[in-house]
Amino acid sequence: MHDPHIAKAFDRDLEAIQALVMKMGGLVEESIRESAKSLKTRDTERAERVRQGDKKIDELEDMINTQCAQLLAMRQPAAGDLRTVLTVMKIAGNLERIGDYAKNIAKRTEVLSHMQPIEGASNAIRRMSKEVEAMLSDALDSYIRRDATVGEDVRQRDLEVDQMYNALFREFLTFMMEDPRNITACMHLHFIAKNIERMGDHVTSIADQVIYLSTGVMPEDQRPKDNQSIYQVEGFEEADE
Amino acid sequence: MMKDNVENKVGVDAMNTKFSAKDVQVYYGDNHAIKDVNVEILDKTVTAFIGPSGCGKSTFLRSLNRMNDTIPICRVEGDILLDGEDINAPQVDPVQLRAKVGMVFQKPNPFPKSIYDNIAYGPRIHGLARNKAELDEIVEKSLRRGAIWDEVKDRLDAPGTGLSGGQQQRLCIARAVATEPEVLLMDEPCSALDPIATAQVEELIDELKQNYSVIIVTHSMQQAARVSQKTAFFHLGNLVEYDDTTTIFTNPRDPRTESYITGRIG
Numbered sequence: 001m002h003d004p005h006i007a008k009a010f011d012r013d014l015e016a017i018q019a020l021v022m023k024m025g026g027l028v029e030e031s032i033r034e035s036a037k038s039l040k041t042r043d044t045e046r047a048e049r050v051r052q053g054d055k056k057i058d059e060l061e062d063m064i065n066t067q068c069a070q071l072l073a074m075r076q077p078a079a080g081d082l083r084t085v086l087t088v089m090k091i092a093g094n095l096e097r098i099g100d101y102a103k104n105i106a107k108r109t110e111v112l113s114h115m116q117p118i119e120g121a122s123n124a125i126r127r128m129s130k131e132v133e134a135m136l137s138d139a140l141d142s143y144i145r146r147d148a149t150v151g152e153d154v155r156q157r158d159l160e161v162d163q164m165y166n167a168l169f170r171e172f173l174t175f176m177m178e179d180p181r182n183i184t185a186c187m188h189l190h191f192i193a194k195n196i197e198r199m200g201d202h203v204t205s206i207a208d209q210v211i212y213l214s215t216g217v218m219p220e221d222q223r224p225k226d227n228q229s230i231y232q233v234e235g236f237e238e239a240d241e
Numbered sequence: 242m243m244k245d246n247v248e249n250k251v252g253v254d255a256m257n258t259k260f261s262a263k264d265v266q267v268y269y270g271d272n273h274a275i276k277d278v279n280v281e282i283l284d285k286t287v288t289a290f291i292g293p294s295g296c297g298k299s300t301f302l303r304s305l306n307r308m309n310d311t312i313p314i315c316r317v318e319g320d321i322l323l324d325g326e327d328i329n330a331p332q333v334d335p336v337q338l339r340a341k342v343g344m345v346f347q348k349p350n351p352f353p354k355s356i357y358d359n360i361a362y363g364p365r366i367h368g369l370a371r372n373k374a375e376l377d378e379i380v381e382k383s384l385r386r387g388a389i390w391d392e393v394k395d396r397l398d399a400p401g402t403g404l405s406g407g408q409q410q411r412l413c414i415a416r417a418v419a420t421e422p423e424v425l426l427m428d429e430p431c432s433a434l435d436p437i438a439t440a441q442v443e444e445l446i447d448e449l450k451q452n453y454s455v456i457i458v459t460h461s462m463q464q465a466a467r468v469s470q471k472t473a474f475f476h477l478g479n480l481v482e483y484d485d486t487t488t489i490f491t492n493p494r495d496p497r498t499e500s501y502i503t504g505r506i507g
Contacts, residue, residue, distance in 0.1 A: 003505040010504065076463055078490045078502045216492030 010075055017067050017088050018144070021095070024060040025140040027053065028095045029133055031102035032199065036129035038106060039192065040122040042113040050106035057099035064092040083216065087209040091143070094202040094209075098136070101195040108188045115185045118175060121168075125192055128164040131157070132199045139206045143213070151210035154203065155219065161200035168193040259284040259424055259454040260305060265319035267300050267309065274300045276478045278319075282471075284423075287446055287455045289465035289486065292475035293501065298458050301475065302426050305456065306342035307335045323424070340367050343417035347429040349409030351401030351416075356393050359401040359412055360384060363420040379419055387415025388445045407438020414445060418453075425449060427457040431464065443468050462502050466490050474498045 005011050031050050038046035068089050071077065077085055135154050142150035172186040172193075211219045260282035267275035275297045282288050290298040300309070307328060309315040321328050328338055340363065351359050360380045363369075370376035380397070384390040389411040393404070401412050410430060417425060427446070431439040446468050449455055459465050465472055465486065472489040474482045474497075482489065482498045493499045 003500060005504050007504060078462065078466070079493055079499045081503045082491060 007075075010081075013067070013071050013075065014077075014081065014084055017064055017071065018084070020060060020064050020067070021088050021092055022140060022144065024057060024064065024092060024095050025136065027057050027060070028099050028102070029136055031057070031099055032129055032133045032136070035102040035105040035109065036126045039109045039112065040126050042109075042117070044110050044113050047106040047109040047113075051103050054099050054103040057096060061092045061096040064088060080213075083213050087143075087213045090209050091206050094206050098199045098202050101199050105192050105195055108192055112185060112188050116181075118172075118182060118185050118189060121172070121186075121189050124164070124168055124171070125189065125196065128161060128168070128193065128196050129199075131161055131164070132196055132203060135161070135200065135203045136206070139203050139210060142210045143206070146210075146214040148211045148214040151207040151214070152219070154207040154210075158200045158204045161197060165193050165197040257284045257286075258282070259323065260456075261320075261322040261325075262301075263320040263322070265301070265304065265317065265321060267297070267304055267318075268316045269300075269312070270314040274478055275304070278480045280473060280480055280483055282424075282454060282456060284454045285450055285452070286471055287450050287457060287469040288471040288473065289469035290456065290458045290473050290475060291460075291462060291465050291501070292481075294460075296475040297478040298473075298475045299428055301480075302428055302456060302458050305424070305426055306339050306344055308339075308344065310335055340420045341422055342424045342426060343420065343422035344426045344428070345410070345413050345417050345430045347432050349406060349413050349433065351404070351409050351412050353400065353402055355398045356384075356401050356404070356412065357397040359416050360419045363416065367420055369420065383415045383419040384412075386418050386445075386449070387411045388441060388448075389415060405438075407434050407441060410434060410438065410442060411445065414442070414449075418449070422453065424454045424456065427455065429458055429460060432460065439464070462490075474501065476501070 031053055034046055034053075035050045037043070038050065068085050071085055075081075135157050138150055139154045142148075142154065169190065172190045175182045176186045208219055211217075258281045260280075262278055262280045262282075265275055265278040266273065278301060290302060292298045303309050304317050304321065305323075305328075309317060317329060323338075323342065327333070328342075352362060354362070357380055360383050361370075361376055364376060364379045370379055381390065381394075384393060389408055392408060393399075393412075401409065404412060410433070414425075414430070431442050434442065443464065446455055446457065450470075457465075457468065469486045472484065472486045473480055474489065474493075474495070476497050482493060482495045484494070489498060490502060493502065499505075
């Protein structure tokens with residue numbers, strides 16, 4: 001399937017959009033890493049750099065969308081080429097959202113840096129974001145190698161992220177019940193954990209695209225989900241997914 | 242697109258099979274041009290034959306109304322059934338067969354006669370009209386079906402050869418439908434036309450599929466994708482892949498199909 005096109009410029013165009021999405025992926029991985037690090041070290045300058053860096057990510061998404069539109073109009077890709085363009089556009093959208101969540105974490109980090117730290121929280125969040133970052137790195141790697149097996153593996157790993165989130169959710173709830181003065185900080189930390197959990201969902205969606213790209217079929221949704229435990233908290237209702 | 246998919250699902254029913262080819266071989270002298278082709282062509286469906294030059298798609302198309310009979314060194318083996326009847330059986334009159342299975346060629350080829358006579362010729366020799374009024378009616382109906390009536394209704398006595406290329410091709414399509422065929426074979430009907438005339442012919446093909454089974458040979462992949470519901474890919478005399486057009490163009494099974502439709506060296 002990776003024979004070159006008769007029109008060499010077609011290959012160059014396809015490679016160019018994929019290179020852009022990989023560049024975008026690299027920046028997003030860095031944003032995840034840096035936002036979690038700034039939270040842990042209470043480093044507001046680092047957090048500010050993450051917020052500024054999001055502009056570059058958004059620009060790349062625009063560039064990718066423009067180039068994909070041009071490629072669709074000029075070359076009418078079919079089959080594997082068409083799936084490449086479609087998946088590039090979707091993945092760019094997912095990456096852009098992940099970038100936004102990282103930016104939001106950076107924003108909350110700046111607020112949290114003026115408050116009493118919550119014991120153990122930033123380490124747990126760091127672990128969670130490390131897992132998501134590793135998943136993203138593997139998902140992008142499997143994209144380049146057109147490896148549906150690794151894509152499926154990434155989808156399965158999202159369960160761990162969900163479980164980490166649920167554990168943190170209960171922990172924050174306990175802190176808030178113990179001492180109402182913790183509420184503001186814990187609310188921010190909870191949103192941060194939730195952001196990372198949502199990042200995991202976007203990474204899963206990227207893995208779905210890898211499977212679609214290499215097999216031509218979207219995966220059936222048989223991914224194990226662990227969002228039951230949080231509903232056991234009385235009066236809590238969550239409305240997403 | 243959804244509608245087409247539904248039609249295709251219905252089309253799997255054997256009731257809708259128009260042409261059924263079984264182990265068809267075509268030879269030009271020693272040259273084995275078509276190898277073991279098995280295919281079911283559906284009624285009220287546009288089927289596209291695609292493939293590189295010399296792959297056998299036109300040869301196979303021509304064997305569906307016995308146009309290959311006119312080539313002395315050509316030999317056809319295997320069964321080609323139209324509504325279950327073998328078209329190569331000795332009792333079948335090829336002229337009658339070609340009235341049922343009409344054909345439109347790459348280059349518009351109107352007769353050097355008036356527009357009216359171009360259409361009236363077939364119905365006359367097949368005795369489809371009892372009087373002038375009926376013939377007039379057939380001519381008008383056919384020209385309307387050919388989407389050219391409004392452009393020629395005031396000059397039916399003008400020579401068909403005086404029309405523009407796109408109009409001539411639509412005149413030829415109108416001529417082909419005048420004998421009330423059941424199948425329309427089109428061998429690259431748009432390759433000599435400009436984009437506007439091409440769009441008009443494609444629109445016409447889409448309308449024709451309400452009543453006919455249309456089979457179109459095309460070198461334009463985009464055209465196959467635009468007009469057909471089923472696509473057959475031929476390569477070196479083999480029918481490599483035959484499936485829903487949407488499947489062929491989004492997720493073909495055979496790597497040779499993928500190489501061809503994506504413009505790779507295959």
